[in-house]
Each structure stands twice: as C-alpha cells, then as structure tokens.
Amino acid sequence: MDDLHDLYQSVILDHNRSPRNFRELEGASGRAEGYNPLCGDRLTVWVRLEDDLIAAVTFHGSGCAISKASASMMTEAVKGKTAAEAKDLAQQFQELVTGRSDARTARARLGKLAVFSGVSEFPVRVKCASLSWHTLKAAIDQTTEPVTTE
Amino acid sequence: MASEPLASPRLTVTGFDPARVRRDFPALALRPYDKPLAYLDNAASSQKPRAMIDAMTAYYETSHGNVHRGLHYLSERATAAYDAAREKVRVFLNAADQREIIFVRGTTEGINLVAQSFGRSIAGPGDEILVTEMEHHSNIVPWQMVCEQTGATLRVVPMTDAGELDLDAFDRLLSPRTKLFAVVHISNALGTVNPIKDLTARAHAAGVPVLVDGAQSMQHGPVDVQDLDCDFFACSGHKMFGPTGIGVLYGKADLLERMPPYQGGGDMIEQVSFTSTTYARLPAKFEAGTPAIAEAVGLGATIDYLGAIDFTALAAYERDLLRYATERVSTVSGVRLIGTAQERAGVLSFVMDPIHPHDIGTVLDREGVAVRAGHHCAQPVMEHFGVPATIRASFALYNTKDEVDALVAALGHARDLLA
Numbered sequence: 377m378d379d380l381h382d383l384y385q386s387v388i389l390d391h392n393r394s395p396r397n398f399r400e401l402e403g404a405s406g407r408a409e410g411y412n413p414l415c416g417d418r419l420t421v422w423v424r425l426e427d428d429l430i431a432a433v434t435f436h437g438s439g440c441a442i443s444k445a446s447a448s449m450m451t452e453a454v455k456g457k458t459a460a461e462a463k464d465l466a467q468q469f470q471e472l473v474t475g476r477s478d479a480r481t482a483r484a485r486l487g488k489l490a491v492f493s494g495v496s497e498f499p500v501r502v503k504c505a506s507l508s509w510h511t512l513k514a515a516i517d518q519t520t521e522p523v524t525t526e
Numbered sequence: 527m528a529s530e531p532l533a534s535p536r537l538t539v540t541g542f543d544p545a546r547v548r549r550d551f552p553a554l555a556l557r558p559y560d561k562p563l564a565y566l567d568n569a570a571s572s573q574k575p576r577a578m579i580d581a582m583t584a585y586y587e588t589s590h591g592n593v594h595r596g597l598h599y600l601s602e603r604a605t606a607a608y609d610a611a612r613e614k615v616r617v618f619l620n621a622a623d624q625r626e627i628i629f630v631r632g633t634t635e636g637i638n639l640v641a642q643s644f645g646r647s648i649a650g651p652g653d654e655i656l657v658t659e660m661e662h663h664s665n666i667v668p669w670q671m672v673c674e675q676t677g678a679t680l681r682v683v684p685m686t687d688a689g690e691l692d693l694d695a696f697d698r699l700l701s702p703r704t705k706l707f708a709v710v711h712i713s714n715a716l717g718t719v720n721p722i723k724d725l726t727a728r729a730h731a732a733g734v735p736v737l738v739d740g741a742q743s744m745q746h747g748p749v750d751v752q753d754l755d756c757d758f759f760a761c762s763g764h765k766m767f768g769p770t771g772i773g774v775l776y777g778k779a780d781l782l783e784r785m786p787p788y789q790g791g792g793d794m795i796e797q798v799s800f801t802s803t804t805y806a807r808l809p810a811k812f813e814a815g816t817p818a819i820a821e822a823v824g825l826g827a828t829i830d831y832l833g834a835i836d837f838t839a840l841a842a843y844e845r846d847l848l849r850y851a852t853e854r855v856s857t858v859s860g861v862r863l864i865g866t867a868q869e870r871a872g873v874l875s876f877v878m879d880p881i882h883p884h885d886i887g888t889v890l891d892r893e894g895v896a897v898r899a900g901h902h903c904a905q906p907v908m909e910h911f912g913v914p915a916t917i918r919a920s921f922a923l924y925n926t927k928d929e930v931d932a933l934v935a936a937l938g939h940a941r942d943l944l945a
Contacts (some may be wrong), residue, residue, distance in 0.1 A: 378890065380889060380892055381943075382942060383888070384885075384943055384944060389944065414900070415884050415899075415900050415901075415907070415915060416900065416901045416908070416914045416915050417914075418914070419885075438914050439882065439914075440882035440883075440885050441881075441882060441885045441944060442884075466640040488712070495915075498888060500888075501884075501888060504884065521549070
C-alpha cells in the first residue's frame with residue numbers, strides 16, 4: 377500500500393475534497409477546455425492576465441482525485457506568476473510526474489506541488505495529473521481548440 | 527486436420543468445476559504486487575487456456591505456410607488447419623453453411639464490413655439506420671459514417687433507467703424507411719441481455735434486417751444464429767478465451783452473396799486484369815490478404831476446449847456468481863449499481879460515491895483486483911445515468927466467490943484511503 381499512500385497524500389485528498397478556486401472567472405482574459413478521452417475527465421481553466429502577470433486563475437469540471445487536486449493546487453501555485461514562469465512550472469511539473477526529476481530537485485523548484493511525485497509510479501495516471509497544466513497553457517495562449525491528453 | 531465434434535462424450539463432464547478450469551489458464555496464477563490475481567476485466571478481454579496457447583505454438587512449429595495458394599506440404603497443412611477452424615466456428619454458432627463464416631479481426635471489423643458493404647449499398651437520403659442507446663461506440667460510429675456517406679439518418683431506440691430497451695419505442699421506430707437495425711446482444715457497460723430473438727422477429731415483420739453485436743455473447747456459451755434468426759452476427763475471439771486479432775462475422779449467405787467486397791486484395795479474387803476483376807466466392811470474397819491463420823487455429827482450439835464444458839451447469843454457476851457479486855457489492859457504503867435489468871450476464875457496473883471510479887480502479891489494482899474504470903466506450907450509456915464513468919467488474923467461467931470477496935475487501939480499502 378506504500379505506493380498508494382505516496383500517490384494519495386493527505387494534501388492531495390484535501391484539495392480533492394475542497395478544491396480551491398473551483399468556479400468560473402468573471403472577466404477572464406483566457407479560457408480553455410481540457411479533456412482526457414481515455415477516462416472522460418473534463419475541465420475548464422480560466423485566467424486573467426494583467427500586464428503579463430496571472431492576476432487570477434480558476435477551474436471547473438469533473439475528474440478523479442488526482443486531476444482535481446492537481447488543478448486546484450495549480451491555481452494556487454501560478455497566481456501572481458508571469459505567463460512564462462507558469463509555463464516553466466508546467467514543464468517542471470511534467471518532468472516530476474513522468475519521473476524525470478528526483479524528489480529533492482522537485483521540492484526545491486516546485487514547493488508544495490512536489491506531493492505529486494508519487495504519480496510517476498502510476499504511468500496510467502500521469503495524464504490525470506497533467507491535464508490541468510496543459511489546459512492552463514492553452515488558456516494563457518487563448519487556444520480555442522479543446523486540449524486533449526492524447 | 528478433420529473437424530472434431532463440439533462436445534465429444536469422452537470429454538464432457540456433468541456439472542461445472544471452476545477449480546479445474548482455473549488450472550487450465552496459466553495467467554490466473556500470477557500474483558501482481560504479491561497479491562493473488564482476481565481478474566475481473568473479462569468484458570474487456572479474457573485470459574487464455576493452455577490449450578489455445580499450445581495449439582498456436584504447435585501450428586507455428588509444424589504447420590505454417592500461406593493458405594489457399596501453395597502446392598507444398600506446409601501450405602496444405604496451414605490451409606487444412608485454417609479451414610478446420612472455420613468449421614469449428616460454424617458448429618459453435620450453428621450456422622447453416624461454412625460460406626457464412628467470415629474471419630475478421632474482431633467484432634469492430636465485422637460491423638464495419640457490414641456497414642460499408644451492406645449498409646452503404648442499401649441506404650440513401652431519407653432512409654434510417656436504427657441502433658440503441660446502449661451500444662458500444664463500435665456499433666454507433668460505423669453507422670454514423672454510413673449516414674454521412676449516404677444521407678441516411680441514425681435513429682436510436684431508448685432504454686429505461688433499469689438499462690433495458692424500450693420495446694414500445696422500438697416498435698414505433700421501425701418503419702418502411704428503416705434499412706437496418708444494429709443491436710448489442712449483451713451490453714458491455716451494463717450486462718443487459720437483450721431479447722434478440724424477439725427483437726429480430728419484430729424487425730423482420732417490418733422487413734428490416736438485423737445485425738447483432740455479439741462481442742460479449744460467446745464467453746457465456748454457444749450462440750445459435752439460426753435460432754436467433756439474425757442476419758449478421760459479429761464477435762471477437764479474444765473475449766471468448768481465444769487469441770486477439772481474430773473475430774467472426776456471420777452473415778446469411780443470400781445477403782453476403784449480394785454484397786460488394788469490403789476490401790480488395792489477394793485471396794478475394796477469381797481473376798484480375800486491368801479492365802475487370804471477378805471476385806472469389808464466399809467466404810474468400812470478404813477475406814482479402816493473408817488472414818490471421820495462427821489466430822484462427824487458436825480460436826478453433828479454444829472452441830474445442832469450450833466443447834468439453836457443460837454449458838447448462840456453467841450458466842447456473844455464472845448466474846449464481848453474478849447474484850452473489852451483486853448482493854455483496856450492493857452492501858458496500860456509497861455503492862450505486864448502474865444497470866439493473868432483469869436479464870443480466872457477466873457484468874456488474876457501479877459507482878461508489880464520493881470516490882471517482884479511476885481512483886478506485888488504481889487502489890483495486892494494487893490489491894490484485896483487475897477491473898475496468900471508465901466509460902467503457904459507451905458514452906451515451908454514461909450520459910443516460912448521469913455519470914462520467916463507472917467501475918465495471920466482469921466475470922468469466924474461471925471467476926469465484928473468493929474473488930468477489932477480494933473485490934469487496936478492496937473497495938473497503940479504497941474507502942478507507944480516499945473517502
């Protein structure tokens with residue numbers, strides 16, 4: 377059960393139960409939809425950019441604990457960052473959940489988001505964790521096509 | 527290789543002994559994450575008996591050449607083995623004639639063959655093709671493609687909240703415009719067993735031919751296509767303990783004769799020149815290219831293996847197991863069953879609030895319990911029940927009550943960990 381406890385850390389379960397910034401954003405400058413056709417997870421991310429800074433970011437949708445907690449913690453992590461910083465964080469998060477960076481490096485770079493390191497032991501769940509980040513990038517770029525993990 | 531009778535008296539055992547059957551399936555001895563494997567994902571694909579694995583190895587070691595063309599020893603052996611497999615399938619389906627048995631890659635290809643060859647040649651603007659709300663995507667999308675190509679319209683027979691077809695609506699939807707009715711025998715997402723014989727009679731009374739998606743049928747026992755009286759029946763080898771990459775399309779000979787070929791290539795022709803080509807007779811007309819010979823042989827060996835099973839006793843065993851699973855899983859806190867039809871086979875679909883099915887699937891996996899969590903390629907069914915996904919435990923002849931208990935215990939672990 378150890379892998380499972382690594383995957384479902386209490387912080388993740390808490391964000392799943394009470395997702396933060398879980399609502400539509402009034403006056404958003406960007407919006408994108410993300411969809412994982414494999415499992416049906418679906419979410420929308422809204423951002424409001426002010427002078428290239430992410431002034432506000434929210435999400436809504438349905439999905440598993442990993443995708444929901446990932447989206448919730450993402451909204452907290454990228455608020456106040458520049459668009460470029462958020463995209464860089466997305467890249468580092470991707471490296472973490474695919475097992476391409478070690479936990480210590482990840483903690484230094486990603487802070488709280490390092491709780492997702494357990495995902496790398498569950499290859500089929502990587503897309504659950506990364507869906508919100510792909511969608512955020514699309515929202516920043518104002519991509520109109522829905523993002524899929526495929 | 528002469529074909530053997532299906533249930534040779536020497537091999538037939540009265541009653542059903544799951545412990546004995548389990549020993550015939552090597553994969554069931556696996557211990558994922560050091561836990562006993564409870565393989566409850568049979569609606570996705572079943573495990574394989576030693577008899578099938580050995581038959582395919584023996585074929586490659588002693589009998590492989592290409593079929594229907596070589597004059598040499600190995601080509602003749604391969605052709606004989608391939609033709610013998612077709613005869614075994616014919617007997618298992620009780621088809622009248624070997625020409626009615628087309629080897630395809632699986633149920634999906636069988637349906638696409640009928641859609642593109644039969645559907646496309648009979649449907650036009652103003653016509654309708656009728657499917658049901660409980661179809662797998664592979665019995666929806668091929669017909670949508672035909673509708674796009676021909677200008678016909680797709681109509682859908684609704685289902686009730688129990689997951690049964692609305693037969694009154696079905697009668698109302700049948701009309702002179704209806705060119706074909708495509709329906710699943712046993713729903714992969716709900717386990718509902720549809721009354722195919724009755725549906726076929728109603729459709730035929732309206733002059734409508736019927737295609738049956740039999741992907742989930744054969745693993746629970748032989749199907750009699752003449753008794754069902756369906757016009758087409760498609761099934762997959764890998765779901766009935768046979769190899770992947772091989773399936774069967776049964777079609778009534780008079781319809782198959784009139785249908786144009788599905789794919790062009792070798793083996794499906796009589797004569798070719800650059801001005802005209804004449805097509806081979808059935809079933810070769812629909813089997814372009816080198817077929818999946820070893821897989822056909824493996825399927826034949828699987829049918830031989832199943833021939834030694836007392837299907838009446840097996841049906842009673844599977845009914846009892848599904849009833850036990852339904853009762854046990856229903857007692858787990860938060861569980862809501864999806865699909866409560868009177869007639870169900872092999873499938874228990876449910877959600878366990880407030881935990882998402884994918885999270886449950888991951889926990890179950892680490893407990894050695896293999897289930898499917900997802901939309902089961904039946905998104906209209908998920909939509910009907912207002913859920914994005916379900917957990918599906920699906921049973922086969924080698925499953926036991928101990929495995930049901932393992933499932934229930936693992937659901938408890940999931941609740942402890944995640945709720």
